[in-house]
Amino acid sequence: MKSRQNILGIGLVVLMVAMGFSTCKTDPPLPEPERPTPYKLRQPAYFPPPRVYENNPLSVEGISLGSQLYRDPILSSNGMTCTSCHVQEKSFSAPLHISPNGTRTSVPVHVNLAFKSFYNWNGSIKIMDTLCKGDFEPEFFNTKEEDLYKRLAAHPTYPGLFRKAFGVQDIRKLSYDSLKTYIAFAISQYMRTLISDQSYFDQYKAGKYRLTFDEAEGMKIFFSEKGDCFHCHVAMLFTDGQFHNNGLESQHTGAGKGRELVTQNPKDRGLFLTPTLRNIEKSGPYMHDGRYSTLEEVVEFYNSGVKASSTLDPIMYKRPDLSRLGLTDTEKKQLVAFLKTLTDEKFVTP
Amino acid sequence: MKAISLFSVVMLAVLGFGCNADKGKGEIILEIKHTISGQPLTLNEMKYTNLAGNLYSVSKLQYYISNVVLVHEDGHEEPTSLAPTYISATNLTNDVFLKVIPSGTYTQIKFLIGMDSNTNKSFGLPSNPENLEMGWPDMMGGGYHFFKLEGNFKHPNDSNHGFAVHTGTNPALTTHAPVACQIKVEKDANTRVVLEMDVNSWFESPHTFDLINDGFYTMGIAPLMRKIADNGQNVFRIK
Numbered sequence: 001m002k003s004r005q006n007i008l009g010i011g012l013v014v015l016m017v018a019m020g021f022s023t024c025k026t027d028p029p030l031p032e033p034e035r036p037t038p039y040k041l042r043q044p045a046y047f048p049p050p051r052v053y054e055n056n057p058l059s060v061e062g063i064s065l066g067s068q069l070y071r072d073p074i075l076s077s078n079g080m081t082c083t084s085c086h087v088q089e090k091s092f093s094a095p096l097h098i099s100p101n102g103t104r105t106s107v108p109v110h111v112n113l114a115f116k117s118f119y120n121w122n123g124s125i126k127i128m129d130t131l132c133k134g135d136f137e138p139e140f141f142n143t144k145e146e147d148l149y150k151r152l153a154a155h156p157t158y159p160g161l162f163r164k165a166f167g168v169q170d171i172r173k174l175s176y177d178s179l180k181t182y183i184a185f186a187i188s189q190y191m192r193t194l195i196s197d198q199s200y201f202d203q204y205k206a207g208k209y210r211l212t213f214d215e216a217e218g219m220k221i222f223f224s225e226k227g228d229c230f231h232c233h234v235a236m237l238f239t240d241g242q243f244h245n246n247g248l249e250s251q252h253t254g255a256g257k258g259r260e261l262v263t264q265n266p267k268d269r270g271l272f273l274t275p276t277l278r279n280i281e282k283s284g285p286y287m288h289d290g291r292y293s294t295l296e297e298v299v300e301f302y303n304s305g306v307k308a309s310s311t312l313d314p315i316m317y318k319r320p321d322l323s324r325l326g327l328t329d330t331e332k333k334q335l336v337a338f339l340k341t342l343t344d345e346k347f348v349t350p
Numbered sequence: 351m352k353a354i355s356l357f358s359v360v361m362l363a364v365l366g367f368g369c370n371a372d373k374g375k376g377e378i379i380l381e382i383k384h385t386i387s388g389q390p391l392t393l394n395e396m397k398y399t400n401l402a403g404n405l406y407s408v409s410k411l412q413y414y415i416s417n418v419v420l421v422h423e424d425g426h427e428e429p430t431s432l433a434p435t436y437i438s439a440t441n442l443t444n445d446v447f448l449k450v451i452p453s454g455t456y457t458q459i460k461f462l463i464g465m466d467s468n469t470n471k472s473f474g475l476p477s478n479p480e481n482l483e484m485g486w487p488d489m490m491g492g493g494y495h496f497f498k499l500e501g502n503f504k505h506p507n508d509s510n511h512g513f514a515v516h517t518g519t520n521p522a523l524t525t526h527a528p529v530a531c532q533i534k535v536e537k538d539a540n541t542r543v544v545l546e547m548d549v550n551s552w553f554e555s556p557h558t559f560d561l562i563n564d565g566f567y568t569m570g571i572a573p574l575m576r577k578i579a580d581n582g583q584n585v586f587r588i589k
Contacts, residue, residue: 048479117479223487225570230487240483267394314409314500314512318567 036061036165039189041114044197046236050114056129056185058192061164066190068161069183074151076141082132082187085140086110088350091279092194096290100139103255106290109283111276111347114192117241121272121288122258129188133180145176152179161186196278197236200341211341217331218338227302227325227335231315232274238342243271244313247306248287258288269311281340282348295336303327374537375450378420380459382437382444383546383589384411391439391549396502396510400553402560406503406513408549411439412484413497416465418448421458421528428452434465434494436480446545456533459545463524463582464496470520490570491519497582499552503561513566515552515578522575524582531588544589551585552578 036059041050056062069075070082085107086092092110099105108120119125136143152158153171162168166182174182201219203209211219221227223235234240243259252258252270259268272288286292292301303325306316318325327335384391386398396407416434419427430448437444464470470493475481484495497517505511517524535541553559557577568574 046473046477046482048477048482220489223489225490230485234482234485235487236477237482241479242483308508308510310510312512314502314514317512317514 034164034167039063039193041192042195044195044236047112047197048115048237050192051117051128053127053129053188056188058189059165061161062166062186062189063193065158065161065165066186066188068157070187070190074155074158075136075143075148075183077144077147078142080141082135089282089348091196091283091348093283096285104289104291105255106283106285106288109276109279110191110194111196111278112237113194115237116239118243118273121275122255122262123243123273124262128191129181129185131184131191132187133184136180148179194347196344196347198346199278199344201338202236202344204341212337214334214337215341216338218334218336219341221327221331221335222338225318226331227327228315228318229277229302229335232313233277238277239274241274243268243273244315245270245309245311246272246302247308247312247316248291248301250307250309252309255289267311270309271311277339278342279344279348281343295339296332299327299332299335303332374453376453376535376537376539376541378448378451378533378535379540379542380415380418380446380448380545381542382415382446383544384439384549385546386549393439394501396504398550400550400561401558402553402563404503404553404561406501406561408439408499408501410498410500411549412480412495413437413463414465414484414494415446415461415463416469417460417462418446419460420448420451420456420533421460423455423457427460428454428456434469434475436484438480451535453535453537456535457531458528459531459533459588460528461526463526463585464517464520464522464579465494466523467520470494470523486518493518493520496523497578499549503566505562505566511566513561514569515566516569517575517579517582518569519575521572522579524579526586527583529586529588545586546589547585548587549585552581554581555584556580 039058039060039062041058043049073079073081075081085094085097086109087094094107097105097107105121113119113128116128117126119128119131125131135141149172152162159171162171162182165186168174168182171179200209200211200215204211222229232240232242232244232246245258249256249270252260255261257269259271260266262268280286281295284290284293284295286295286298292298306312391408391411394407394409396405398406398408400406414434414436416432418430418432420430421427428451430451432446432448435446437446469475472485472488472492475494481494484498486493486495495516495518497515499515500513502510502512529545531543533541533543557580559577559581564577565571565574568578
């Protein structure tokens with residue numbers, strides 16, 4: 001009886017396996033649709049978590065596309081690339097940019113952008129994915145729509161990367177706005193990977209670099225009430241990501257109105273986004289309008305040049321005499337020496 | 351006989367656990383509000399006057415609440431598991447969730463403004479933007495700012511003079527006086543309670559703090575931070 005049951009059982013199994021094979025043969029699975037390869041951004045110690053862009057998640061293909069487009073004059077009619085104004089040796093910044101209307105701007109660095117909430121000096125951009133859409137305008141790339149379609153479609157690698165990164169089957173069928181959006185998405189993905197966290201200061205924190213005497217003294221000034229730099233230039237990004245009036249002017253006009261030009265709120269007059277100090281040695285000129293060429297000038301401004309106005313940040317009122325930090329010449333040099341430890345040589349070397 | 355005894359022990363244990371489970375746990379939501387003279391705090395309006403007579407405005411109010419303890423009617427204390435929680439007047443809401451609170455009636459809330467020395471270590475809290483902004487440099491003792499109150503005030507020499515009242519480091523920790531309340535927590539229910547701070551109180555008692563004579567910048571100045579920390583002991587009440 002038992003052996004009969006066994007035979008029946010084995011027979012059933014054989015039948016099921018056979019049916020399984022039979023199904024595989026007659027109904028092969030459909031090919032998987034092409035999907036971008038997810039990319040996990042590196043998270044440096046003590047950095048805040050990166051912002052999440054659900055509409056534009058990082059992918060290997062998107063970053064690759066963005067990296068190539070960032071350096072390719074294919075986007076412009078005048079030979080310009082993103083790197084024309086965002087030079088790696090200058091921490092993806094550049095010497096002063098002067099707009100056709102005469103506005104002077106210190107080109108913002110492309111450093112640790114993945115961890116920021118606002119972009120541009122007055123925070124006019126909140127979504128990084130749209131940051132570079134303005135670059136197609138005449139002031140920068142002066143992009144010619146028709147040429148852009150033709151060049152991209154005829155390029156040996158871009159059509160494939162657009163397809164893999166964003167599922168775009170035919171670039172030529174995209175609307176111009178969609179095309180620019182995908183380009184901006186790709187460049188945004190690439191820019192999010194520009195992480196600087198290996199400065200001398202980082203190495204010092206990791207026990208891999210010994211600060212010189214002046215650098216160490218400068219660090220004490222930076223991170224104490226003596227210099228009081230730390231309230232706005234918060235470690236480890238060396239920015240608090242907030243807007244402040246640091247006392248450059250007592251009256252604010254034109255682009256000097258800063259954040260007010262975005263919010264239309266007079267209480268935001270003269271406020272600008274705190275810039276990161278990472279690679280600050282490399283990214284002059286300084287302040288939103290590039291008025292200072294050297295770090296020594298910047299330190300001297302904070303030491304003796306802060307001007308009162310109705311929106312001056314309260315934190316700037318440290319002394320009864322507003323504009324006197326009281327740093328000696330030696331202390332000023334030491335502070336500059338410390339600022340230079342924020343240089344990440346690997347990051348600024350192409 | 352042995353089997354019966356064992357059975358009895360198991361049954362008692364099961365029943366015992368059952369009773370605890372029946373008592374249940376609920377949740378308290380502390381809805382933190384900031385007021386001056388009973389009116390909601392409005393930022394950047396030069397319209398407030400403190401006890402010393404300083405006319406002032408507030409541009410920033412940030413601090414931590416931690417070590418929240420609830421006191422039962424019978425006086426026994428119920429610690430909560432709340433981690434140091436960042437509060438800011440610029441947040442749309444400041445709801446603090448006290449979870450897994452045993453059912454019952456509570457008549458007092460105790461807490462710190464800031465955090466104890468076990469937690470107050472540099473990068474001891476998650477590195478989110480708020481905590482990073484509240485960082486207190488190692489050069490000055492490390493850890494976090496406990497409290498920041500910034501704004502402008504009318505100074506004899508300047509109609510719009512800034513002030514920055516900051517506290518940090520554990521000698522300047524504020525242990526708030528027990529806040530009287532009547533909070534009934536029921537099983538699987540949320541109880542919402544409004545905990546209201548009168549911002550003016552920071553300048554009032556036990557030390558009348560005058561921005562002109564005492565100082566308008568306190569960070570790292572131990573006697574001034576201590577005064578502010580003392581004044582913080584009675585700034586909240588249940589509404």
